Amino acid sequence: MLLDTTAPLALAxxxxxxxxxxxxxxxxxxxxxxxxxxxxxDTRMPAGSCTSPRTGPATTRAARTPSPPWSRRERT
Structure with a gap:
């Protein structure tokens, strides 16, 4: 169930x-x-236009892009 943030049930x-x-x-x-x-x-957003940081397109792209070698820290 997705409730609009202005819905009386959501506010209550x-x-x-x-x-x-x-x-x-x-x-x-x-x-x-x-x-x-x-x-x-926001129930007015079109289907499939998720802006969640966990499921948004930027995270998917970042997960496929490896970090450059100089940005990796060595574990001690």
Whole structure:
């Protein structure tokens, strides 16, 4: 589930977490079980346009590009 950061459910969950309000968070999770694995983000982004640092195209390119020999440190 992807929730827009301005959605009332997302705002309520974030507020409960920041306030440490466990009963309110439990109520939200009981009413919306998918909230436990939900991600907050911009739901208006086109599919496939991920900007996550772990899955973005720059990381994939960097993983295939080896470091130059002079940038590697020797282990002691």
């Amino acid at each position: 969950a974030v507020e409960a977490v920041h306030a440490g309000d466990v009963p309110a968070l439990q109520d939200l999770l009981t009413a919306h079980p998918g909230l436990a694995t939900a991600r907050l983000g």
